[in-house]
Amino acid sequence: MESGTIPAETIPGALDLGATLESGQSYFWNRADGRMYDGEDSRGESPWYWTVHRDEVIRVRQSGGGVEWESTTDAEPALRDLLGLEDDLDAIIEATPSDELIDAAYESYRGLRIVRDPFFPCLISFICSAQMRVARIFAMQTALREAYGEAIETDGETYHAFPTPAQLAAASEADLRELKLGYRAPYVQRTAEMVADGEADPADAEGLPYEEARKYLTQFVGVGEKVADCVLLFSLGYLEAVPLDTWIRSTIEEHFPECDRGSYAETSRAIRERLGGQYAGYSQTYLFHYLRNGGGD
DNA sequence: ATCCAGGATGTAT
DNA sequence: ATACATCATGGA
Numbered sequence: 130m131e132s133g134t135i136p137a138e139t140i141p142g143a144l145d146l147g148a149t150l151e152s153g154q155s156y157f158w159n160r161a162d163g164r165m166y167d168g169e170d171s172r173g174e175s176p177w178y179w180t181v182h183r184d185e186v187i188r189v190r191q192s193g194g195g196v197e198w199e200s201t202t203d204a205e206p207a208l209r210d211l212l213g214l215e216d217d218l219d220a221i222i223e224a225t226p227s228d229e230l231i232d233a234a235y236e237s238y239r240g241l242r243i244v245r246d247p248f249f250p251c252l253i254s255f256i257c258s259a260q261m262r263v264a265r266i267f268a269m270q271t272a273l274r275e276a277y278g279e280a281i282e283t284d285g286e287t288y289h290a291f292p293t294p295a296q297l298a299a300a301s302e303a304d305l306r307e308l309k310l311g312y313r314a315p316y317v318q319r320t321a322e323m324v325a326d327g328e329a330d331p332a333d334a335e336g337l338p339y340e341e342a343r344k345y346l347t348q349f350v351g352v353g354e355k356v357a358d359c360v361l362l363f364s365l366g367y368l369e370a371v372p373l374d375t376w377i378r379s380t381i382e383e384h385f386p387e388c389d390r391g392s393y394a395e396t397s398r399a400i401r402e403r404l405g406g407q408y409a410g411y412s413q414t415y416l417f418h419y420l421r422n423g424g425g426d
Numbered sequence: 427a428t429c430c431a432g433g434a435t436g437t438a439t
Numbered sequence: 440a441t442a443c444a445t446c447a448t449g450g451a
Contacts, residue, residue, distance in 0.1 A: 154432090255432075256434090258431095258432050258433080259431090259432080259433040260430080260434090261433095261447095261448085262431045262432085262449085262450080264450095265448080265449075266432080306447085309447080309448065309449090310448095311446075311447030311448055312434090312435095312446040312448095313447080316434075347434095350434090350435090351433090351434065351435085352434080353433060353434050355434090356433075359432070372432065373432095374433085375431075375432065375433090376432070377432085391441090392441085417432070421432090
């Protein structure tokens with residue numbers, strides 16, 4: 130077992146691991162204590178989070194402005210990518226147009242970073258996200274891991290990796306409905322099959338211009354424009370992607386009504402420009418987290 | 427009970 | 440292209 134710390138001085142800008150991992154952008158990490166995020170509890174011990182990445186358990190927790198980690202091999206390079214630690218947060222905020230609401234969101238949760246989750250878990254989790262609350266999306270991913278993912282023993286504890294495309298493709302729709310996925314069950318099964326069979330490959334999307342990449346991802350079953358934007362933003366590094374979910378739509382209606390252009394594509398372009406263009410997804414994610422926790426009321 | 431949650435799909439217009 | 444009903448589940 131190796132361990133180490135990624136010091137704050139090597140991270141451009143602040144880091145808030147709790148906000149990053151429990152803001153509803155990632156379902157790839159799990160709190161070891163099983164509790165849910167409470168934006169208030171900055172007191173006491175920082176909670177540990179774990180995931181299974183490339184067949185290895187990685188555990189992390191906040192340490193000052195940095196990250197303390199444990200794994201079987203050096204996890205720092207992977208964590209720098211997965212947790213968005215290379216993003217120059219100060220520069221991103223500096224490049225964002227000033228606005229009362231946006232500024233309040235950035236100030237409230239400074240240190241929240243956009244994750245780069247592995248593609249397949251991210252894709253499946255956001256297919257599951259349709260008409261679901263954050264807590265239940267986490268529950269669905271846990272159910273999928275424990276039912277179909279490889280079990281890994283580390284330090285006398287059992288961790289389950291997220292299932293591979295082939296493992297999920299082998300499940301039946303009925304199996305997945307038993308895990309309470311509801312009408313998303315066939316979407317998950319068919320998309321897992323598409324990925325397992327190589328019908329569509331995320332590697333083909335990665336080089337594409339943003340809107341073409343979004344179009345590419347909608348070929349997966351259960352993936353519309355909104356879910357595609359989530360995958361582009363939270364997995365593939367398209368920081369300009371602005372997922373138009375119910376929260377941001379109501380914000381557009383109340384706060385940026387001139388950006389409502391009717392269609393998803395046109396409204397997306399308008400709000401993307403209003404939020405600063407290339408890093409618009411950062412603002413969207415801060416706003417989502419801020420509003421969902423009662424900010425702006 | 428009714429409404430809603432990080433929406434997508436199939437069908438009719 | 441856009442409008443609408445339908446799709447499960449659980450918490451408020």
